[in-house]
Structures are given as structure tokens and as C-alpha cells.
Amino acid sequence: MDIPDLSGLGLAEKEQKILESAIHVFSEKGFSAATTSEIAKNAGVAEGTIFRYFKTKKDILRGILVQTINIMSGKVVIEAVEKILNDSEGKELRVVLKEFIHDRIKLVDHIFPMARVIITEALFHEDVREAIYQNIIARVMITIRRFHKQMVERGLIRSDIEPELLIKTILGNLVVLIAQRKLFGDKFELDDIDKEVDKIIDVILYGIAGDKE
Amino acid sequence: MDIPDLSGLGLAEKEQKILESAIHVFSEKGFSAATTSEIAKNAGVAEGTIFRYFKTKKDILRGILVQTINIMSGKVVIEAVEKILNDSEGKELRVVLKEFIHDRIKLVDHIFPMARVIITEALFHEDVREAIYQNIIARVMITIRRFHKQMVERGLIRSDIEPELLIKTILGNLVVLIAQRKLFGDKFELDDIDKEVDKIIDVILYGIAGDKE
Amino acid sequence: MDIPDLSGLGLAEKEQKILESAIHVFSEKGFSAATTSEIAKNAGVAEGTIFRYFKTKKDILRGILVQTINIMSGKVVIEAVEKILNDSEGKELRVVLKEFIHDRIKLVDHIFPMARVIITEALFHEDVREAIYQNIIARVMITIRRFHKQMVERGLIRSDIEPELLIKTILGNLVVLIAQRKLFGDKFELDDIDKEVDKIIDVILYGIAGDKE
Amino acid sequence: MDIPDLSGLGLAEKEQKILESAIHVFSEKGFSAATTSEIAKNAGVAEGTIFRYFKTKKDILRGILVQTINIMSGKVVIEAVEKILNDSEGKELRVVLKEFIHDRIKLVDHIFPMARVIITEALFHEDVREAIYQNIIARVMITIRRFHKQMVERGLIRSDIEPELLIKTILGNLVVLIAQRKLFGDKFELDDIDKEVDKIIDVILYGIAGDKE
DNA sequence: TATGAATGAGAATTCATTCAT
């Protein structure tokens, strides 16, 4: 489970190593159960060094949140969503969705250690949820709305589907797919991921109703 | 955020109070950040009393998992799912789904404190995931398959939708709906929950595709 | 390792059971490491019952000491020593010693659990040593002195050997023999105990010196 | 009651202080009754510091055993025994024994605090006995056998006395002498120790038998 | 009298944080 690359963010070398190590350790054990000693060992620095860069253990977590939000909302999230949106001009919705979902799966594979930490903290702390909302959700929504508008205008999405409903449906299916892969990967012999995604897109597009419904 | 009622499970009075308190405290802070001292204070017992009923702090968590799985997989989950399945005989799929989703929302509202603890632990511990899978997922799947078969036979569900895909779609949409209500409830002025559910069911049934797709 | 019989000492039935259990548990783990809970369980009484008979845990120990001293100094020690002394009238010293040592070995086998507790406490507490001295050593010395006098008069013991030296030599050899059997029994293939005792008596009587010394 | 010097064993300064303090406190109260808090106070370190050097309280005890066995079996025991053996070439047995016993008394005076801890643990734990046997008894026996052989060849020891019997007799008399001095020192106005030793050696060499036996 | 649930003082242990080197 690889750790996202934090280089090129203007961090001191040791600071970066500490953050990477912290993501790893927090992700293995959760914030409270992780120890600064283990983070230090893992980062190859002395325990005291951690406290040169981060006043408290909690600050390390805050550092991770900041980095994660930078990465997710910055380069990765917005850019990627925009790219797919902009590339979507002439394409079928099915194709756009497929690219989007595969791209998101790759992203989550990449940031899963971070994500696990964030999810846990978000479950317990309002301020983390607030940060996620302000920095990620709200900004992504802007892009999504433009995408939604374009698709509706091209008649590819039903006009009575609101942008919120659109993202919720896609997100919902995505979440379950990822949870299944990441948490219960050994329980289900998944078809190859490609087929799996195709099936989900089919349901997103046309629903489950039979002809008698 | 109310604590599920543990009475009638054959627990000693203090044991029940401790478990309820533990659910509350774990749910507020997570397992590691919670202290036995706080659990005791909250339960109105001496700290030592906790350890008469639970050998270690970890055992309290295990106790909660056991109770939760009892409650969820026992009475609540299986029974409820079966009830809806059995009641579904002549009904439209839309109506069955609506009852099902409302019922699940009510359930989650009820057990959210517990659920939050379980989710966190499941994210970090394989054995918790295993317990969830064996006691809940695997058992619910049996019921779902029967439901799926019935619906397909009546032509209410497309015959090319597998049971796994069915549950994943419903679950995915449900998860996002609940997360939105529970975690970002202040961000979205939700239409009343009834309309919200209707919209989701509409998407589940017919998808998002416009007539040009 | 059997527990000495405390019946016929005018103790209440439960009190006796508690003492017997305490000897067993103290002997297995030492006083501090033993718990009243285990003593109670082992005695087949409730934990609270212990404190009806003994104000504190320490009092149980004191009870054991008292019983032990009663048993050892009372019936067992004095009587036995006197018996051997009185029976010694016409006998060879070798025979008297043999009876005495065998009898002591049997006694220690019998009271080893108690003895282990006493030794430990004696190592650490002056008052226990004092009790041992007053109740056992000092009283036994009286008998020994009579025995010594008789033996010296009969010319069976060198006249320049003082009673203290006599008892110390016998006791020293006895202690090592018993320690070897009880603590390192698996290390030495002992000849049968009878031969072992004969050899020791031989050394006690005639020493180790060769003819050149 | 002085604590053996642990310097020059390559221990960190605090580690040494903790061990010395632990020997002192264990020796005063026994292992279970001693508290890490008292050990820390006595060593002049914070309680937490103890656990930087020893994972658990039990490890401190193990540390003491290791040091004791190092000291006893290493420099002190083996060397001393060998020295006396090698110096015994032309000497009378009486003189060799006298040197040996005086040397052992000095040793025990030195390590009595440690010895008390070890004896207590040995009474209750097979593994401690095993360590004592392997590291001390078994090794000393090798030297003793050579000594025995030499003495028998020179006709200073009866040829029918086996080495085991030799060491047991000497040890037995030594143990009682030391116990008397250390535990009941106030009870007996000892002749000066020198005379006391002479008497014991006399008995070891020639026994107690009078001319009529 | 006997019980055993409940207590709470105190024990071992952990770990974030400090600071002299």
C-alpha cells in the first residue's frame, strides 16, 4: 500500500519523511494507537526531531490533513475531474463515466492509507468534516455542476436528475466497489475490475428495473 | 444520538450500563482515545467494576461487537429483511424498496453510535471485517438472493442484474444518503427525507441516462 | 505436595479450610503474589468469608505461622525429638541418628508447603525469625542438650563437641539433603534415600579426613 | 547490607543505579511486595525511566539474576574456587578448608541482598533453579571433582567419600553457619568467627563420634 | 453467618514531550 509522494511541496526533507511515515503508521493503527516513537523509527529520524517540525502529535495529523487536502483538492482531484469534463465534449456518457471511475479507483488505490486516516477522523471530528467539505466537496461540486449541465444539454442525462443526485449515485456505487475491493477483497472473486465497472455503469445509466416495472 | 437498548439480553445491570457507556464514549472518541476512567464515570460505576465484567479494555470492544452483531444480524437485520421480502409478494418493486430504505435509515439512526465504532475498527482490523462478513453480510446475502429471484421471475428486475450487483447498487445509494445526513447534515438542506428517498429509488430503478444516450 | 492436617485444633470448619487453602496458595506463589480471591476459590468459600475469620490478608499469614509453630513445636517437633531421645537409651548413635533423620525427612515432606512460606517470610521479617527462634529453636535446644549430655556420658559423642555444634552439623547435612531432594530432585539420580542417609551419617560420625590428614 | 558493585559491566549509569536499587528493594521486601515506584525513588530516577531499560518489572528481576550469575559464576565463584584449589598443592586439608570457608563467608556477606532475592525466587520457580544449576552448581562441580581427586590421591580425604558427598558436607555446615550469622546473629554470642570455623572444620574432618561409637 | 458484587487506592506500564549535549 504505497504512500503518496509528498515531494515538490516545499517541505524540508525530514519533514516530508516524517509525514510519509506518519501516514503509514496512522493508517496501520489509527491516530490514537500510533506512537511518535514508531513514526520516528519508521521515518529514520530521532523522536525529538519530530517535535522540531510539529509542535504536537496532533499537529502531525493536521499536517497530513493539509497535505491530503492539498493533493486531493489540488492537482489530483480538481485537475482530474476537470480533465475528464473537458475531454468529455463529444464522448458518450458511458465512456466518460468509465474513464472517471477507473481514474478514481486508481486515485483511491494510491491514497488509501491517507484516506483511511481521514475517514476515521472525519467520523469523529466535525472540524475535519468541515475541512473536507470546504476544500474538496464544495469545490468538486462546482465542476460537477458544469459537467451536469453539459450532459443534460446534450440529452445524455435525464433533465430531472439534479447535479447532487448525479454525484451521489456515482459516488455511492464507487464507494461500495472500492470498499469491496479494499476491505473484502478476499471474499469475492471479482470479475476483472473492468467488467465490474462496466456492470456498475450499466446500472447507473439504465437502472435495475425490468420491463414489467 | 441514542444508544441502542441492550436490555433483555440477559446482561447484569451494571454490565449493561458499562456497555452502553462504552458505546457512547467509543463513539465520541474512538476506541483508543477513550479511557476506561471516562467509561466508568459515564456509567456511574467505579473504574474497577469495569474489569469485573471485562478482562481488558479490548474486551469491552469485543463485547460491543458481539452485541452489535447480535442485534444487527439477529432480530434486526435478518428479520427486517425477511419481513420486507415476505411482504413483497404482490407489491411494486418501488414500494418494496421504499419500505426497505426507510427501514434501514431508521435502523442506522438507531445504531449509529455503535456503527461508527464498528466501521473504525473494521477499517483497521481484519478480524472485525471477518466477523462482519460472516455474521452479517453472508447471512443477508442469502435472503437477498431469494428476493432477487422472486423479483426477476416477476419481471420487476432486469434478468441480467446479478444479486450482488442488486445489493451493491441499493447499498451504495443508501450509504451516501446516510453519510450525507449523519456527517454533513448541516451542509445540505435536504428535502424532506421522503422526497430524497423517492429520487434515489427512481435512479436505482431507471438510471440516469437521458433519451439520447 | 500435601497440606498438613489442621483438624483437631479447635478451628471452625471454614477457618480450617481457608488456612489449608492459604498454605497451598502461598506455597505456590509466595505471600505477596497470592490473591485472596484464589485462596477463597481454592477453599470453596466466598471471598468475603475470608475476612470474617481474618481481618487482613496478613492475618492469614500470621494464622499459618501460628498453626505451623503449633504443629511443629507442639506435637510434631518436640514430641518426635523427645521420643527419639527417650528411645535412644541403649541404642547405637548411628541408629538413633538414622531414625532421627528419616523422621525429619518425613516431617519436611509433610510440611514443605508451609515450610516454603515460612522460610520466605523468615528471610524478610525479623518478627518471623523471632517466633521461629522462641517457639522452635529454643525449645528444641533444651531437648538436644539432654540428648547431647546422655550421648557424651555414654562416650558416643566426643566430649569436646558442644550441643550447638552437634545440632548444627546434623541440621546442616539435613538441610542440604532435603534441598537437593526438593529443589533439584531431577538433577541427581539419588541412590535410594536410605543409602544416602547412611553415607551422611557416616560423615557426621567420622568426618571426611583420610589417614594421612 | 551492602549492594554488590555492578560497575565495569558495561551498563549505562542509570541502568546500573536501577539494578542496584532493585536489588536493595527486592532484598528488603521480596519481588512481589516491592514496587517500581520505590525502586525508582531509591535509584533517583523517574519511574518511567525504569521501563526504558527493563520492559517489565519481571525483567528487572531477570536482570538481577543475570548479573548475579555473572558475578557469582564468573569472576567470583569459579575463580575463587580454582584459586583455592590451585593453591592447595602442598597444604594441609584443614588449611585449605579454612581459607575456602572464610572466603565463602566473605562472598556471602557481600552478595547477601542478591542471594536473598535469588533464594526466594528459587523456592518458587523451577526456571530460576535451573539457571542456578546450569550456571553455578554444574560448573562448580567440575572444579570440586578435580579438588577431590587431588585430595584423595594425597590421602587427605577418605577414598570412600564421593565428590558429591564432600561438597554436600562442606556446603551443609557452611549454610548453617551463615544462616545463624545472618538471620539469628543476635541470638548466639558467637565466638569470634575464626574459632567457629575451626570447630566446624574439625567436625567436617573427624566427625562427632566418641571413642565408644 | 455467608455471600459476592462493588469499590477505590495503588500498582505497572505507556508515551508525548522536553532538553542537555
Place this chain on the structure above:
DNA sequence: GATGAATGAATTCTCATTCAT
């Protein structure tokens, strides 16, 4: 800047003792 030994407050856990039934 970097280190890591030292700290001590906080935490989990134990257990002798009490007391209502």
C-alpha cells in the same frame, strides 16, 4: 539542527477490603 535519554502525567489493570442482602 538533530539527537535520544529522561521525564511524569495519564492510563490500564489488580486486588484487598467492605457491605447490602
